[in-house]
Amino acid sequence: MKGSEVVRMVPDKNGQANEGHSCVKGRFAWGYATHKDRILKPMIRGKITDPWKEVSWDEALDYAAAEFRRIQKKYGRDSIGGIVSSRCTNEEGYLVQKLVRTAFGNNNVDTCARVCHSPTGYGLKQTLGESAGTQTFKSVEHSDVIMVIGANPTDAHPVFASRMKKRLLNGAKLIVIDPRHIDLVRSPHVRADFHLPLKPGTNVAMLSSIAHVIVTEGLLATDFIAQRCEDKAFQQWRDFVALPENSPEAMQEITGVPAELVRGAARLYATGGNAAIYYGLGVTEHAQGSTAVMGIANLAMATGNIGREGVGVNPLRGQNNVQGSCDIGSFPHELPGYRHVSDSTTRHLFEQAWGVEIQPEPGLRIPNMFDAALDGSFMGMYCQGEDIVQSDPNTQHVTAALSAMECIVVQDIFMNETAMYAHVFLPGSSFLEKDGTFTNAERRISRVRKVMPPKAVYADWEVTVLLAQRMGYTMDYAHPSEIMDEIARLTPTFHGVSYEKLDQLGSIQWPCNDEAPLGTPTMHIDHFVRGKGKFIITKYVATDEKVTRKFPLILTTGRILSQYNVGAQTRRTENVQWHQQDILEIHPHDAEERGIRDGGWVGIHSRSGETVLRAKVSERMQPGVVYTTFHFPESGANVITTENSDWATNCPEYKVTAVQVMPVLESSDWQKKYTRFSKVQDDLLKNAGEGTGNKTPDIKIKAVAKSIA
């Protein structure tokens, strides 16, 4: 730092999660925090066709509170809700869900974890008893076999990918289960011992056939199972899995992967020593997302790969605080610590602490909010640090729903896609401007420390407090540490957590309480959180999203290293030099068949919609499968994703969309409409200044990003 200006950002050698390593985003792409696009003044407008009007914080908050109360009076208590961001801090997420359950008086709060790892929460809770990964990142150093399924770590989790590569370089074996030929399959000094290029949407079939091999070839860790797992559930599971229909041979034409490859991988996983499974959104973002997660837990329990270093079931989370936002109760059906709202003892605990009555029924999930908005029963929303228009599937459906609502309050650091449909815009604060904590995929709570004063006067948690007051519910905290103290008081797995201890230890992995005063690096050591591990039958059910004559290809989506999630931050840094636009990757055979040139424009149609991207002919793909990323709004990647979703958690099925791809000469209708619409919104933003005629005041900050550009 130099005063309150960032000079450079380097990874901390003592960082227990990264141990002195970073990737291009964290190391360099922090310029967005002082980018000129930052909106620094609250704004309001009556209708989304009116120009924005800059107002004072008081006026904006009063307007928002008044609108919410008006809507509740008109449409009922459940007509408004809130969305928690997985990029904001634990403390901020906690306050938003508290605001909804107290000031709003209902449980209509959800988080974007819905669209990424909600199946993990559900699946691991059912089988192991806790909705979180079982290991530390460091434990990969003790793995002898590493299985990566539905994840592309070198692009989406680069820092952990480097730690994994270090282990692979000195001897660990690698199994990659992914439709694409991702870097881990083969890149300098790294070569997967088994690559199972399955068809998208057939994870459960693959996992069942692996389990089949383990069961029928006598590779079960029988004494581990006898000691640690529920016997009846195991018997049922074992008999189900042993059925010939689950054999690799039977599953071959479903997954498209030769049986002996599957058998080889299964034997390696079962007998190769410490075996760890790492999985990502390629497992969860399916119609059978939760089933696949349970299938993974089954494999770990069946081979005893749980409860020590080097093993485990490890979800690779989509964003920096997805784990945290789930932990602090941002789901409509759960209070902090994964305790169901219907559990009256927990509910009374919170009612007593917060002094309000909490509804016993789960509130609306995000997809339900859209449906309710369209049938006129959900009219108001408070959306903090989230861009559901770009990140949620079936964009037209989302925008239609938002257009039907009467008061959307968006709190973010930039004017994002959702804000184009908003009536109140409250300037947000970046991680450099506030104190708080993030929790990563290994349940590690780490401190976020303020290095510069908030650019727009308030940190995000302060805005939520002020909004609550305006709605008649007082929350008074002098510092986020007090919010964490409240979480700790009310949540058993967080009892021992405090800022003071975090400063002492550097970071803590929950559960952290009297039994585990210093946190829990590895979980389920002697017993499972639910006592005995529970095997659950994972019957393969093909997704409804079928390839047809009209839509013969399958589209799957993912990430690229230089861009992050919806790209709000990274698109405003020099990272665009690596990745300027979302590209559609297609197999040479499929491209040739359709006369598609490398670099040419192609139209992608699905039953939900159509968009146009540049094509890249790539050997990484398998015939019949195309791939793209969703970092740029104008690509409209989510225009074509469908409303299919996981049966248990509504996590959207991003990974499987039947599409047709054809060379085109001009952008899609949606894109034309989108360009016009965003142009209009930009103009409405431009003359938002109260008579001052110019845009948000251009504060002379030595914007570092600017000096580079």
Add this chain to the structure above:
Amino acid sequence: MSIKIFVPGDSAALALGADALAKNILAEAARRNMAVELVRNGSRGMLWLEPLVEVQTARGRVAFGPVSAEDVGALFDANFQNGGKHALNLGLTEELAYLKKQERLTFARVGITDPLSLEDYLAHDGFQGLRKALTMQPAAIVQQVTDSGLRGRGGAAFPTGIKWKTVLNTAAAQKYIVCNADEGDSGTFADRMLMEGDPFVLIEGMTIAALAVGATQGYIYVRSEYPHSITILNEAIAAARKAGYLGPNILNSGNSFELEVRKGAGAYVCGEETSLLESLEGKRGIVRAKPPLPAIAGLFGKPTVINNVISLASVPIILDRGAAFYKDYGMGRSHGTLPFQLAGNIKQGGLIEKAFGVTLRELMYDFGGGSASGRPIKAVQVGGPLGAYLPESQWDTPLDYEAYTALWAVLGHGGIVVHDDSADLAKLARYAMKFCAIESCGKCTPCRIGATRGVEVMDKIIAGQDTEAQVELLRDLCDTMLNGSMCAMGGMTPYPVLSALNHFPRDFVKKIPV
């Protein structure tokens, strides 16, 4: 009854027209419809006589040399095939003093046998050592080599037995035998002559090493500047494998040993053992830090015996005739023989295998016959480009590892380069630095930057610019290189430089008009 004529196939002979000569002999014999059996033997090592043609007669083999293609007609006219009189007739080869006064143990067969004939090799005690080794325990083989007093003939002079013992005692699923045939030293060609003259003895030596330490794979790393050695080695390996002396089941003893030739690519530093291993692994020839020693973690991180061609080629005779026989030669702690290579400005240059103890003067005058130019010999560089220059006062020191170390000189690989009084030792000292700058692997600072600065300092000295300060700077630089470098490249470049400076100071002060 056909006549057996020997025309060497050794590179030195080829470089002097041996192929054309052989063609002419066959053509002439056919014209005179004489049945002739032509053998392309190795070189006898008397290089001023190459191409040296020999003819098998009742009295023994008669030598003619140096023979050019044009002499063939006259030779046949002089009935040379029966040892007839001719200006080039040198009499019986075995009687030539140059050969007779040598103790040829390692080079016993070189020049005598057809390098690629297995029968010829077997007829001259070939593979006896291996057969004996097959009856012995690995530790016993190592003990024989240790007792023989054999030391590294590449230049380091490290006791071979101890190196093998370390590899034997280091457990590993895979071990390697690596032969260092990089032979980058100027003035040395013993490895080349042996590989081209008696490749089977090297193969036998490496196989015995494999038995001794439990290795199953061997590599011979030959410099790219020796194309003929590579060709001959590959043919010999194929022949040995076909006959069961190599491969999965050596002489159905259940032991397996595979051997492969690998080509260098123009890097003197790859003569250093760890740089050689990096090169074999397909990497830049960067010197590794030691420890770990290659004997414990060598090629691909596995225990590796890495020895010079001559060290390995001397093992068969040790196993065949016993350690005591070999140890009996030599003096002090330098046991056995060393194939000295007399080169440079010398009248009778060549390969002289002698027991340790012979002196430089004996080699240069009794064998070499003084300088080729006829001018007095001024300085002799012993042990390659990293060896010291010896003035006349040191020519009577016996050639023995410890004796030479005492002189701040080295025997190295046995290369002896003679310079007459026209040589300018300041320019040769500059060349030593230049050679180091060209061949430095660039890893460590004293050598990477030091060599280049050394050339610049020598240029100033030669140009007479404040010579005194520059000489003092040169000494400091040599001290930094000597003590700071990671390997002998930078570590020994000061030997030629300081020896030139100390023994021939006059060359460093005279002013030369620039």
Add this chain to the structure above:
Amino acid sequence: MLEQLNEKDFGTPRRIAEQEVTLEIDGMQVTVAAGTSIMRAAAESGVNVPKLCATDSLEPFGSCRLCLVEIEGRKGYPASCTTQVERGMKVRTQTPKLQALRKGVMELYISDHPLDCLTCAANGNCELQDMAGVTGLREVRYGYEGENHIHSQKDESNPYFTYDPSKCIVCNRCVRACEETQGTYALTISGRGFESRVSPGQDQPFMDSECVSCGACVQACPTATLQEKTVIELGQAEHSVVTTCAY
């Protein structure tokens, strides 16, 4: 050296082993885990042996030859980074001979290095600068007209950092960081001897190589060769805060 900003660098990675080894360094009894380097053992007991190519996030390399020490009963001057501790060793890290050798090495380094400390982006945070101070270098008798890399062309292709070969001391820390820390192998040393230089891809600009711009090499670089553009623009930082990445 902005000590409080950069934590102490022990030179070689921490080793974990059951047995411990006790040795004597400069008269002090030191006990460390087996497999630890002499350099780290010394650093852990407060003795900072000069170093340039060693850093504790990377395996020891042993190329700069500044960290030579004397060990009783062992000839020559072994590098303390690549030599592991042994029971009963007696090590001297400072002797007149070692001082002379280190100064000799430093004199060579500075004979091929720009003399622009005061205007250099790494001013105040450069290990070469520190080592020149520690070794007591007072003159470079080779002069500066010899062969050098001082006019090498800068590579500013990466938006976030600059590669300036004129300041490179070929310590290989960047190449090793790209291999050991990141695992991309985008860098190598091309050429050999005096013109050895760091080469992304096939002697190309960083942006045309496989570099994923993780910045590990920039952080490992002891001089201003690989330097963040923000530091070039704004100068050295004056305080630091530990926070958590928001990606």
Add this chain to the structure above:
Amino acid sequence: MNLARHTESIASIISSQQNRPGALLPILHDIQEALGFIPPDSIQQIASALNLSRAEVHGVITFYHHFRTTPPARHTIEICCAEACQSMGAERLVEHAKQRLAGSKHGECEVKPVYCLGLCATSPALMVGEELHARVTPEKFDRLIEQMGIKT
């Protein structure tokens, strides 16, 4: 030799060698023997076959003086410049060769130093391709040039 044919012959060389331990140098040698040099744009092909990075292969090629990445002259004469040959006038031979070939067409014949061909008792020596020549006097050098058909 156009690029397409290069790629084919390189592919066959690679497939015949790539499973040998430490296969990079053997592959580079074979490619240089087949094409006279190692085409820079074949480095990616070699790297991915051996699961190395382009940088690593480039680092190896630039380390060894034998390898070259540009097409060679029609003829290359390597004259030994080490001490033994120096003592018998190698420097004069190099000067003579340079003068003699000054008139030749560019790219016709390149003279390069080499450090030791192992012909140190029959100096000065040189090598043309794999053909060795010893005790090379200026006249012998001139005859060699004529035999090689080099017009000067």
